[in-house]
Amino acid sequence: METILNIIKKEFLQFRRDPKMFGIILVSPIIQLIFLGYAANFDVNIVHTTVYDMDRSEESRNLLNTFESSGYFSFDNYVNNYEDLQEDLETGETIVGIVIPNDYGDKINKRQPVKIQAIFDGSDGNTTSVAAGYVNAIIIEYSQKIFLEVQRKTGKKILSVNPLEAETRVWYNPELKTRNFMVPGIVGLLLMMITLILTSLAVVKEKEIGTLEQLIVTPIKSYQLIIGKLVPFAILGFVSVVIVLGAMTIIFNIHVRGSYFFLFVSSFIYILSTLGLGLFVSTISKTQQQAMMLAIFIVMLPMVYLSGFVFPIENMPKIIQIITYIIPLKYFMIIIRGIILKGIGFAELWQDGLILLLMGMIILYLSSLRFSKRLE
Amino acid sequence: MYSIEVNNLTKKFGKFISVNNISFKVKEGEIFGFLGANGAGKSTTIRMLCGILAPTSGDAIVGGYSVLKHPDEVKLNIGYMSQRFSLYNDLTVEENINFFAGVYGLKGKLLDDRKKWVLKIANLNNKENLLTGSLPGGIKQRLALGTAVIHKPKIVFLDEPTSGVDPISRRGFWELINDLSESGTTVFVTTHYLEEAEFCNNIILIDAGKLIAEGNPKDLKTNYLLNDIIEVECDNAVKAMELLEKENFVEETSIFGNNLHLIVNNFYKDKTQIKLLLSDKNNIRVNRVDKIVPTLEDVFIHLLDNKTND
Ligand SMILES: Nc1ncnc2c1ncn2[C@@H]1O[C@H](COP(=O)(O)OP(=O)(O)OP(=O)(O)O)[C@@H](O)[C@H]1O
Numbered sequence: 001m002e003t004i005l006n007i008i009k010k011e012f013l014q015f016r017r018d019p020k021m022f023g024i025i026l027v028s029p030i031i032q033l034i035f036l037g038y039a040a041n042f043d044v045n046i047v048h049t050t051v052y053d054m055d056r057s058e059e060s061r062n063l064l065n066t067f068e069s070s071g072y073f074s075f076d077n078y079v080n081n082y083e084d085l086q087e088d089l090e091t092g093e094t095i096v097g098i099v100i101p102n103d104y105g106d107k108i109n110k111r112q113p114v115k116i117q118a119i120f121d122g123s124d125g126n127t128t129s130v131a132a133g134y135v136n137a138i139i140i141e142y143s144q145k146i147f148l149e150v151q152r153k154t155g156k157k158i159l160s161v162n163p164l165e166a167e168t169r170v171w172y173n174p175e176l177k178t179r180n181f182m183v184p185g186i187v188g189l190l191l192m193m194i195t196l197i198l199t200s201l202a203v204v205k206e207k208e209i210g211t212l213e214q215l216i217v218t219p220i221k222s223y224q225l226i227i228g229k230l231v232p233f234a235i236l237g238f239v240s241v242v243i244v245l246g247a248m249t250i251i252f253n254i255h256v257r258g259s260y261f262f263l264f265v266s267s268f269i270y271i272l273s274t275l276g277l278g279l280f281v282s283t284i285s286k287t288q289q290q291a292m293m294l295a296i297f298i299v300m301l302p303m304v305y306l307s308g309f310v311f312p313i314e315n316m317p318k319i320i321q322i323i324t325y326i327i328p329l330k331y332f333m334i335i336i337r338g339i340i341l342k343g344i345g346f347a348e349l350w351q352d353g354l355i356l357l358l359m360g361m362i363i364l365y366l367s368s369l370r371f372s373k374r375l376e
Numbered sequence: 377m378y379s380i381e382v383n384n385l386t387k388k389f390g391k392f393i394s395v396n397n398i399s400f401k402v403k404e405g406e407i408f409g410f411l412g413a414n415g416a417g418k419s420t421t422i423r424m425l426c427g428i429l430a431p432t433s434g435d436a437i438v439g440g441y442s443v444l445k446h447p448d449e450v451k452l453n454i455g456y457m458s459q460r461f462s463l464y465n466d467l468t469v470e471e472n473i474n475f476f477a478g479v480y481g482l483k484g485k486l487l488d489d490r491k492k493w494v495l496k497i498a499n500l501n502n503k504e505n506l507l508t509g510s511l512p513g514g515i516k517q518r519l520a521l522g523t524a525v526i527h528k529p530k531i532v533f534l535d536e537p538t539s540g541v542d543p544i545s546r547r548g549f550w551e552l553i554n555d556l557s558e559s560g561t562t563v564f565v566t567t568h569y570l571e572e573a574e575f576c577n578n579i580i581l582i583d584a585g586k587l588i589a590e591g592n593p594k595d596l597k598t599n600y601l602l603n604d605i606i607e608v609e610c611d612n613a614v615k616a617m618e619l620l621e622k623e624n625f626v627e628e629t630s631i632f633g634n635n636l637h638l639i640v641n642n643f644y645k646d647k648t649q650i651k652l653l654l655s656d657k658n659n660i661r662v663n664r665v666d667k668i669v670p671t672l673e674d675v676f677i678h679l680l681d682n683k684t685n686d
């Protein structure tokens with residue numbers, strides 16, 4: 001124990017003399033937060049729409065009014081056939097066409113199910129899915145209104161058939177802001193950067209300058225060396241998480257809805273994997289530069305792309321979706337977004353937490369084994 | 377009593393044999409010199425003796441423990457100063473000392489005493505807050521030696537401790553080594569500098585992983601080199617060497633600074649043979665021709681030359 005503390009103390013003394021370290025730990029969280037929070041803004045504020053109303057009834061006008069009064073849609077064109085609608089979408093003048101069938105009013109009055117059509121220009125997937133989200137949200141709201149009205153008029157109970165999924169989504173990101181989705185993810189990203197890259201660099205640095213060999217000749221056991229080397233970075237990781245959470249609240253007014261305790265516990269579970277991967281990278285690299293490259297290109301980028309941080313996993317090809325099951329960050333993204341945005345906790349997230357814990361222990365164990373072998 | 381007993385130690389890296397079946401013994405408290413050219417296998421041997429590298433075959437008993445079976449016990453009894461500077465440049469002198477003392481569990485009064493001692497031998501009294509990276513080379517090496525033996529090990533391994541250090545600092549460093557040995561520590565030291573070998577109680581010489589000579593400096597000079605050595609001081613030593621090499625009384629030639637050393641055989645009678653050849657026939661001025669006691673360098677060059685001739 002004393003040996004481990006001695007190593008930890010030494011690491012912190014070295015941090016103190018390394019201004020780069022401060023930059024990475026204090027400044028980079030804020031920069032990333034601002035960059036990803038403001039610049040990576042995929043928000044869709046106004047959806048330009050073409051309307052093809054075949055019905056032209058009071059009911060159809062009611063529905064269209066609901067769309068317009070939501071503030072998200074601007075009805076730029078009214079057309080009378082599919083050809084004109086198609087032309088609008090193709091030229092990019094509008095990105096969605098709303099088609100109301102000619103029996104819409106009749107069916108509504110007869111209390112029959114009716115479908116309206118929303119045709120999207122799918123070339124910009126992100127905008128499309130956001131716009132689709134808006135359409136869904138409005139339709140759900142509107143149909144609920146009709147249900148309630150009918151209920152009130154007839155006194156009958158009608159079973160709601162709303163797609164629940166869509167409803168919840170609107171619930172925790174009411175303005176459908178990408179920022180709210182991205183910012184909590186930064187916690188996962190930063191923790192990875194600090195624990196993965198800095199750890200591997202710190203270990204390889206000792207290899208490079210030769211102090212590692214000196215340490216091997218001392219009675220320090222390899223587990224003590226590993227713990228002594230990893231704990232300081234775990235601590236730094238947590239410091240930067242606190243900074244990000246603080247900045248997130250102050251700058252973007254996003255509050256943690258769930259429990260801080262669970263957030264920190266799951267962060268700890270998550271960094272078992274990233275520390276383990278950092279240690280692994282250090283065993284396969286000879287120089288700091290090599291370690292940096294390997295950490296970024298072999299570990300970090302795949303993690304970022306396959307975790308659902310940037311691209312939704314549902315939109316990936318099946319085979320890639322399968323690969324995402326071995327990405328620790330994927331589980332952490334689910335957990336961290338769950339805690340921060342939805343306010344859910346252990347009851348809902350324990351499975352992801354458990355998978356993450358198992359993964360972390362396996363990765364850390366194997367890396368430590370490899371590290372100890374390499375020392376001999 | 378022996379501090380170190382090496383038995384048929386071998387290390388292979390793939391097909392390449394870095395250390396080839398060497399055996400030797402090191403007495404307690406002596407200064408043991410381990411000599412060899414670049415790549416001869418010195419560091420590899422030291423690494424095996426310190427428990428850093430596992431031997432491919434053979435074994436060594438260091439401080440009473442087998443490096444193969446009990447590397448952890450071996451580590452408690454030794455100090456090691458690697459060929460590369462192995463303190464933290466970004467820590468202060470005191471932080472380095474504290475760290476390595478902590479590794480060996482030194483505390484309280486013992487820690488204070490040892491810290492003082494290290495600062496004293498490194499000439500760093502009242503400079504314990506300097507950054508280690510800012511120290512001059514000679515001081516760094518003294519500090520590294522001090523921290524390597526901070527726990528008073530029975531045996532200390534020094535891998536080329538004086539390489540890249542100026543001659544005056546090197547002298548001072550060897551005085552430290554002497555002090556350590558006098559206080560009972562066994563010092564196992566490798567070096568490039570053959571003149572430093574003279575300071576050792578016993579020496580082994582290895583070449584390409586093989587042991588080629590061993591003994592104390594005096595025995596080495598008499599046992600391995602039976603011929604006489606003639607030192608010639610003259611102008612244009614290179615030209616003179618070319619001329620002398622062709623003579624039947626000369627076995628080997630080598631240049632030492634401005635002088636020429638000749639290993640001669642029975643055809644050599646006296647210095648007139650040399651003067652005749654150089655000054656009379658070839659106009660090279662000869663200042664001095666003397667028969668000398670061979671230096672270790674003569675012996676080693678002779679041994680290494682013979683090996684390459686085989
Ligand atoms: N890990 C390794 N893998 C492969 N070859 C190695 C390894 N370590 C050393 N060698 C080789 O073994 C040989 C002996 O190396 P060693 O470092 O022991 O030499 P040395 O006598 O200490 O030389 P120097 O004076 O340059 O320090 C060299 O040819 C070296 O290239």
Ligand SMILES: [Mg+2]
Binds near residue numbers: 418419420536
């Ligand atoms: Mg060496």
